[in-house]
Amino acid sequence: MKPKIYLAGGFKGGWHDDVVKKLGDSFQIFNPQQHNLDEAEKYTYWDLYHVKKCDILFCYMSKDNPSGYGLALEIGYARALNKLIVLVDDRSKDDEQFKRYFSICQASSNVILETLDEAIDYVRTFKI
Secondary structure: OOOEEEEEEOOOOOHHHHHHHHHOOOOEEEOHHHOOOOOHHHHHHHHHHHHHHOOEEEEEEOOOOOOOHHHHHHHHHHHHOOOEEEEEEOOOOOOHHHHHHHHHHHHHOOEEEOOHHHHHHHHHOOOO
């Protein structure tokens, strides 16, 4: 059985497609971009259901993510479930105020890497 990864983070920038392309053959990937749900109650349940099912929470806080609230919820839930949390945080590098508030998410993550490619390479080490 393939390890399961949930892709947590904003929907802009095409990063989901890049991760799926590079990891998809070796992992089962839960990609929230594909659920096509518009109602908060429905997509929140979908997201948290799949966070619970995953082995690895792959988190990307991009510079253009307007808030990071959804990502923070997913990190907190995954932490409570003792999931492996891999985080790439591009926003805190250039935004000191955001960094101060997002530090709780960093502290809750198991591994923090500088780039998406580093995170992809790290996650590859878990393939069966």
